[in-house]
Amino acid sequence: MATYEQSTEMNELQMQATPQLRMPDFPSRCTWNLGSPPSKSPHTHNELKNSPKILPTVLYKIGNTPLIRINNIAKEYGLKCELLAKCEFFSAGGSTKDRIALRMIEDAEKQGILKPGDVIIEPTSGNTGIGLGLVAAVRGYRCIIVMPEKMSLEKVDVLKALGVEVVRTPNAANLNSPDSHIGMAWKLKNEIPNSHVLDQYQNAGNPLAHYDITAEEILDQCDGQIDVLVAGVGTGGTITGLARKFKEKCPNCQIVGVDPEGSNMAEPKELNLTNETSYEVEGIGHNFIPTVLDRKAIDKWMKTDDVESFAMARNLIKKEGLLCGGSSGSAMHAAVTVAKDLKEGQRCVVILPDSIRNYMSKFLSDNWMAQKGFLRADCDQESWRNMSINQMKLPTALTVLPTLTCQDTIQILKAKSLDNAVVIDSSGVVLGIVTLGNITSSVHDGKLQLTDPVSKIIYKQFKKVSLNDTLGKISQILELNHFVLIVHEQIHCNGSGECEKREMMHGVVTFTDLITFLRAKKKRMATAEENQATDFKN
Numbered sequence: 001m002a003t004y005e006q007s008t009e010m011n012e013l014q015m016q017a018t019p020q021l022r023m024p025d026f027p028s029r030c031t032w033n034l035g036s037p038p039s040k041s042p043h044t045h046n047e048l049k050n051s052p053k054i055l056p057t058v059l060y061k062i063g064n065t066p067l068i069r070i071n072n073i074a075k076e077y078g079l080k081c082e083l084l085a086k087c088e089f090f091s092a093g094g095s096t097k098d099r100i101a102l103r104m105i106e107d108a109e110k111q112g113i114l115k116p117g118d119v120i121i122e123p124t125s126g127n128t129g130i131g132l133g134l135v136a137a138v139r140g141y142r143c144i145i146v147m148p149e150k151m152s153l154e155k156v157d158v159l160k161a162l163g164v165e166v167v168r169t170p171n172a173a174n175l176n177s178p179d180s181h182i183g184m185a186w187k188l189k190n191e192i193p194n195s196h197v198l199d200q201y202q203n204a205g206n207p208l209a210h211y212d213i214t215a216e217e218i219l220d221q222c223d224g225q226i227d228v229l230v231a232g233v234g235t236g237g238t239i240t241g242l243a244r245k246f247k248e249k250c251p252n253c254q255i256v257g258v259d260p261e262g263s264n265m266a267e268p269k270e271l272n273l274t275n276e277t278s279y280e281v282e283g284i285g286h287n288f289i290p291t292v293l294d295r296k297a298i299d300k301w302m303k304t305d306d307v308e309s310f311a312m313a314r315n316l317i318k319k320e321g322l323l324c325g326g327s328s329g330s331a332m333h334a335a336v337t338v339a340k341d342l343k344e345g346q347r348c349v350v351i352l353p354d355s356i357r358n359y360m361s362k363f364l365s366d367n368w369m370a371q372k373g374f375l376r377a378d379c380d381q382e383s384w385r386n387m388s389i390n391q392m393k394l395p396t397a398l399t400v401l402p403t404l405t406c407q408d409t410i411q412i413l414k415a416k417s418l419d420n421a422v423v424i425d426s427s428g429v430v431l432g433i434v435t436l437g438n439i440t441s442s443v444h445d446g447k448l449q450l451t452d453p454v455s456k457i458i459y460k461q462f463k464k465v466s467l468n469d470t471l472g473k474i475s476q477i478l479e480l481n482h483f484v485l486i487v488h489e490q491i492h493c494n495g496s497g498e499c500e501k502r503e504m505m506h507g508v509v510t511f512t513d514l515i516t517f518l519r520a521k522k523k524r525m526a527t528a529e530e531n532q533a534t535d536f537k538n
């Protein structure tokens, strides 16, 4: 059993007596030694408990996450071993950090540090914040979360929904600066009475939550047989807690830490040499060594980059149905590399720390991936995004007045083999668009009469772009708008020599237009490839 010199008294000291900034890379004074008896531990230890049938609060749904076999990806990489994912996104707050949030709060409550009505402040990349916000909501604490700007808006929105106050800090702020997320948290702690920074970077409850519970769950799920464990490293709490327990209970298990390119935590330090200065994957990597990270417990480090991490996270969603986040992709990418050397009957466990919920507007979005240059070059999606609208060769747009009846509009559209018409008022201002499909289905459903004017069924949400804009931009706009109006500028001069710029409508693009164009393009490319292959054979 582990012993940690970084005792509860030390935490109390940190939180109350010395309210100035506590550096997150303060050297660890933990005295954990392999084989030291539980009686020597200065900490309380929690045990795995069976879940009651009716849960008293949502906090009982923290942890106890499933271990799920990875089938299709393992086959794709030709792995002989068993690949298993510890799916932490099934926890109540959606991440592995729920566990440490509960543990740190319960420890502080037991020590009498945290009292009803107190304020919890925490620097975090977001998930610890959501975990703390969840516990704070149930237990009635005020919670302030300090988070670098890099972290997703989805996390901010979840935090706000939990009633948490969110403070954003610049990404580039130096660790020692009061503007960094850690510096700002301690600054706020100094200003706000009865506030506490539980401090995941130094709090012994962080690795202990994983030593006591997560590790025991995995050992139980694997009947004690684990050959390799792979986990991303942020504070290092997860990997340190797991590694220490595994060193005691399955000592042959190799512990692999995953560190993103641009971070400096991996060893040997040559591994960290790179031109990358920043990375988009959230939650892992730092340019300091957190106090709670025990690098001696890690047998091997692997570096991962954004492209391979997000590609693998998308693969986990697409091929295994696991709705995980970006750092899960980093860990799984490292895992499939390490697991290639494992034999049949061996087992590799990978930690998937959080959920896609945190990244809906980020790596789940093709547009975001394309803008960041993360879509692989061999992916057709990237090439079309850079094409200009000009290349779509749009048909001349048909314009109709809002007073035209639905019946007449249907007839005109059919006669001209068009799918939509732009509705303009008598002065030429664009009011919106009507589509053949929407008019006919609305008439069919009885929501509209053939004699009604088309003004009743206009799609009004649109944005303007110029002919030189890209299809990538169009597709992004079409995610939130009914259509895109393509305009070009003209200089109009009247008889008295006064000139003004006027926007002239060139055409419209709907989602259907874009899809039809892309399908046709794909077909043309396939035919060209086939012809090339035939020529080659001949």
Ligand code: P1T
Pocket (backbone or CB within 6 Å): 095, 097, 123, 124, 125, 126, 127, 128, 129, 232, 233, 234, 235, 236, 237, 238, 239, 282, 283, 284, 325, 327, 328, 353, 354
């Ligand atoms: O902190 P650690 O136990 O090393 O877990 C790393 C990690 C991996 N993946 C994601 C998505 C994470 O959010 C984290 C760690 N997160 C924080 C440190 C935080 O404040 O949320």
